[in-house]
Amino acid sequence: MPLDPLSSTFAALADPTRRAILARLALGETSVMELAKPFDMSLPAISKHLKVLEHAGLISRGREAQWRPCRIAPASFKQVDGWLGNFRRFWDESFNRLDGLLEEMKADEAVKAPPRSNRKVRVTKEKQRGRTRE
Amino acid sequence: MPLDPLSSTFAALADPTRRAILARLALGETSVMELAKPFDMSLPAISKHLKVLEHAGLISRGREAQWRPCRIAPASFKQVDGWLGNFRRFWDESFNRLDGLLEEMKADEAVKAPPRSNRKVRVTKEKQRGRTRE
DNA sequence: CATGTACTTAGCTCATCGGTTAAATAACCT
């Protein structure tokens, strides 16, 4: 019965109302009432959607007096992107060129420049998104 | 009744069996029988899963004699990644540094090197993933 | 303390989903 995290995250994303809520939250933290406004739907329905999103790790909630403000939670988004990365080579042509490019950059760096900052090393590590396995 | 494309794609991804099938297909095109082997599940069940994946645009299928080989279809993956891109700033720190970095690179390039290849221009355009709106 | 505001929980309905078995279809191989 306890669905694995990735499954519950994808399930949560499979609903347009919930994706719209996330889109709203991308603009900033807000209350349940505020989130409910755009939808022609009862408040309990929204409440359920929020519970699903929370359970999926896509949002987190605080409490401020009688309000329960919601905000985007990064972790599950990151996990989804990580999973998606296993397939990135199928559709992102620049992804396939990236290894070569990084090699070239590192070679350039090593020969012609002292590490005047660590930014390029960072790039080699951080831009290699989407290669982690499930 | 006709769910929007993004919803049916996410729904299709919300099942571990289907994600496992996709993982297998990432290794290469193969038949239904082959795909079914790892699972303790009837063949019709697999057939249904494949139909869901196909409907979601995540796979496409050919026909070769009595086999109906399946392969990854890029389009829906790309769409998911595009949608996810709207939220990338919440979890990918390098994403926030990317604009600055690219500016710096272009500046460097313009001053110190003739365009011995177009690779860096390409990067500025193609690495700006995840900024399209739904 | 009483009332109002912001939510959540409970209990219901109906549709969809993931699985089953049994039967049908399709293409190949004597």
Add this chain to the structure above:
DNA sequence: AGGTTATTTAACCGATGAGCTAAGTACATG
């Protein structure tokens, strides 16, 4: 033609999911 292999369709079942209304909880304020 008749059999084997690969895959789908049909019909069913139990569980889950999205929506509703009505009632409950929590905090704030007059």
